[in-house]
Amino acid sequence: MKTNKKFNVKILFATLMAVMVSAASLHAQATKSFFDGKIITFLVGSSAGGGTDITARLIARHIERLLPGKPRIDIVNKPGAGGLIVANELYNLKKPDGLSISTLNTGALFSSATANEAIKFELQKFLWVGQAFDDAQVLYLKTSTPYTSFDLIRKANREGKQPKMGAQALDHTSNVVVKIAEQIFGLDFTVIPGYPGTPQILLDIERGALDGRAQSIGSLMTTRREWIKNGYIKMLATSKKKRDPRIPDIVAMEEIAPAGSKSLLNALYAGQNMARSVVLPPGVPADRLKIWRDAFAAMTKDEAFNKEAEKLGLEVELIRGEEMNRDIESTMRDKRLMDLYRMIAAAK
Numbered sequence: 001m002k003t004n005k006k007f008n009v010k011i012l013f014a015t016l017m018a019v020m021v022s023a024a025s026l027h028a029q030a031t032k033s034f035f036d037g038k039i040i041t042f043l044v045g046s047s048a049g050g051g052t053d054i055t056a057r058l059i060a061r062h063i064e065r066l067l068p069g070k071p072r073i074d075i076v077n078k079p080g081a082g083g084l085i086v087a088n089e090l091y092n093l094k095k096p097d098g099l100s101i102s103t104l105n106t107g108a109l110f111s112s113a114t115a116n117e118a119i120k121f122e123l124q125k126f127l128w129v130g131q132a133f134d135d136a137q138v139l140y141l142k143t144s145t146p147y148t149s150f151d152l153i154r155k156a157n158r159e160g161k162q163p164k165m166g167a168q169a170l171d172h173t174s175n176v177v178v179k180i181a182e183q184i185f186g187l188d189f190t191v192i193p194g195y196p197g198t199p200q201i202l203l204d205i206e207r208g209a210l211d212g213r214a215q216s217i218g219s220l221m222t223t224r225r226e227w228i229k230n231g232y233i234k235m236l237a238t239s240k241k242k243r244d245p246r247i248p249d250i251v252a253m254e255e256i257a258p259a260g261s262k263s264l265l266n267a268l269y270a271g272q273n274m275a276r277s278v279v280l281p282p283g284v285p286a287d288r289l290k291i292w293r294d295a296f297a298a299m300t301k302d303e304a305f306n307k308e309a310e311k312l313g314l315e316v317e318l319i320r321g322e323e324m325n326r327d328i329e330s331t332m333r334d335k336r337l338m339d340l341y342r343m344i345a346a347a348k
Contacts, residue, residue, distance in 0.1 A: 001121060002135050002235035003336060006273045007216070010230075011141055012056060015111065018093045018288075018315065020123065022178055022291060024064075025044065027051060033067075033068035033069035033338065034069070034291075034336065035060065035067050035068055035069035035070075035071040035096070035098075035180075035248075036068075036071070036289070037069065037071070037330055038069065038070030038071040038072075038097050038099055039073075039074060039330050040071050040074070040100070040101065041073075041074055041076055041099065041100045041101075042056060042059075042060050042073050042074065042075050042076065042077060042101050043076050043086040043089060043090055043100065043101070043102035043103070043168055043226075044056045044075055044076065044078070044082075044102070044103050045079060045080075045082070045083030045084070045085060045086040045102065045103055045104075045105060046077065046079050046083065046103075046145030046168070046196070046197040046198065047077060047079045047196050047198065047200065048199075049078050049198075049199045049200050050197040050198030050219065050221070050223065050305060051198050051215070051216055051218060051219020051222060051276075052083075052103055052105070052197070052219070052276050053075070053077060053197070054133075054219070054222045054223070054312065054346060055103075055218065055219075055276050055314065056276070057105055058305070058308060058309060058314070059073055059132060059278065059296075059299065060073040060075055061308075062304065062305040062308070063295055063296060063299045064300050065302075066299050066302065067291065067292075067295045068202045068278065068291060068295075069241050071099075071162060077258040079197045080196055081107075081118060081169060082105060082107030082111075082168045082169030082171055082172035083103065083104065083108065083110035083168075084108065084111060084116070084118055084119060084169075085119055086102045086103065087102065087104055087126075088109050088118075088119065088120040089102075089119060090102040090126075090280075090281050091120060091121035091122075091125075091281050092120055092121070092203075092281075093283070096280070096281040096282065096283035097284065097285075097288070097295065098280060098284045098288035098289070098291075098292065099345060100254075100278055100280075100281065101129060101278055101279065101292070102278070102279060103274035103276050103277070103278060103279075104126065104274060104277050104278070104279045105172060105173070105274065105275050105276065105284075106171070106172065106176060106271045106272055106274050107168070107169055107171040107172045107173075107224065108121075108123055108175045108274065109123060109169075109171075109271050109274055109328075109331070109341065110171030110176065110218075110271065110341050110344070110345040111171045111345075112332070113338045113339075113341035113342045113345065114171065114341070114345050114346065116171065117348065120158060120332060122317065123328060124325070124328050124329045124332050125282040126279040126280070126281065126282065126328075127279060127280040127282060127284055127325070128277060128278070128279050128280075128297040128321035128322075128325050128328070129278040129279060129292045129293055129296045129321045130278060130281070130293060130297065130300075130318060130319060130320050130321045130324060131259065131273060131274070131276070131277040131278075131298050131317075131318070131319040131324060132296070132299070132317075132318060133218055133276060133309075133314050133315060133317060134280075134315045134316075134317040135216045135217075135218065135237065135272055135275040135276055136216065136217055136237045136238050136239045136240040136272065137173055137177045137214045137216055137217070138214070138215060138216075138217050138220060138235050138236070138237070138244075138247065138250065139141060139177060139181055139213075139214045139217060139236045139237055139238075139239075140212050140213070140214075140220075140233040140234060140235040141211050141212035141233065141236065142205060142211055142212055142229055142232065142233055142234075143232060143342065144235050145163065145211045145212070146161075146333070147163040147211055147212070147236075148234040148236075149236065150185050150187065151217070151342060152238060153187050153188075153189075154186065154328065155158075155294070155321070157187065157188045159161070159340070162188050162189050162190040163189050163190065163211040163212060163327075164189075164190050164192060164209070164211045165178050165189050165190065165191045165192065165210065165211065165212055165213050165214070166191075166192055166195055166201035166205065166208050166212075166213045167191050167193045167194075167195065167199075167201075167213065167214075168194075168195050168196070168197065169193050169194070170191070170193050170345050170346075171235050171345040173214065173216070173271070173272060173275055174195075174201070174213055174214050175191050175193055175345075176214075176268070176271065176344055176345070177214035177239055177268065178191055178213075178254075179191070179212050179344045180239075180264050180265075180268050181214075181253065181283070183264055183344075184257050184258070184261045184264055184265075185256075185257075185258075186254065186318075190315050192210065197221075197224060198215065198219060200250060201213055201215075201216065201336050202223060202224060204254060207239050208322050211234065211335065212331050214239075215247060216275065216276075217238065217244055217313070217315075218305075218312070218313055218314040220313075221246065221312065221313025221314070222313055222314070225313060226320050228247070235247060235250045236250075237252065237256065238251070238252050238253065239251045239253055239268055239269075240252045240254075241250075241251075241254055241269065241270060242254075243255075244315070245315075246263040246313060246315065250310070253265065253268075255274070263336065263340060264340065266337070267337050267340040267341060267344070269297060270327070270337060271331075271341070273319060273324070273327065274324075274328070277324060278296065280292060281299075283329060289321075292321075293320060293322065295323040296318075296320075296321070297318055297320055298334050300316050300317075300318040301318075332333040
């Protein structure tokens with residue numbers, strides 16, 4: 001029986017074409033992003049218009065362009081309990097597929113240290129996407145008050161008076177920075193917690209119900225930059241390790257802190273790196289976690305993102321998610337730091 005070589009060549013060609021088409025289809029499926037056409041929910045644990053909300057919206061606008069498939073990101077504000085409401089919700093998602101993220105604030109660390117019954121998560125099990133900003137705080141009082149220097153506050157304290165300071169919660173940086181300043185500089189403040197977010201605190205400062213607060217420098221610049229320009233407030237010190245180039249005339253606490261304050265300052269530095277960091281819930285697949293972390297890191301190098309951040313008065317400084325997780329695990333194991341957090345968060 002003779003072999004039809006021409007027929008065999010046609011069969012071989014057809015087979016090769018089928019294999020190539022199948023391979024191309026498989027490649028297309030492999031390279032098609034999970035995020036194509038998806039909607040991502042970005043939970044924000046503060047009121048609309050506050051510093052946390054503004055930075056979250058900035059991140060959402062720009063990381064949308066950098067995630068494969070260009071999904072849409074919707075902001076959902078759920079203020080209250082210093083951000084613990086969104087932390088609880090995110091952590092306990094039934095389907096951790098990478099389509100829900102949230103901000104996470106320092107309060108989550110202090111609440112973990114104090115075993116706050118309101119928390120429904122294990123902090124170190126969150127998957128950090130990253131931190132995009134150097135979120136140091138500035139302690140300030142209204143210029144019209146008699147509390148415009150540490151010496152004047154001490155004088156008022158001797159007369160039985162204390163500046164009234166607004167805070168979201170006792171374990172939020174708006175309280176923690178004030179309490180650390182009390183201990184370092186021998187001061188006495190009255191902290192009024194329970195505000196849902198920055199806008200409400202700022203409104204009460206304007207009304208005269210509060211004398212001041214501790215607020216992140218970037219948040220102050222995005223919400224009330226005019227207060228700095230027109231002298232409406234007197235900034236006393238920042239929680240940075242060195243002076244902030246945005247407000248170079250304002251001392252860092254470390255510059256003027258007396259000997260023996262190092263442990264308190266270290267507790268503050270370790271905690272504030274968490275402020276407005278972005279997290280995923282435990283259980284998100286490793287490949288999607290990597291996509292998020294890489295896109296987040298790329299965002300902090302993106303020219304358009306940096307220009308808008310600078311315009312808002314924000315200082316961009318990346319801490320990758322992998323590093324954040326290592327730092328949190330280390331902090332949670334440090335008994336001395338955790339004892340300090342318990343002491344600070346319990347102080348009223």
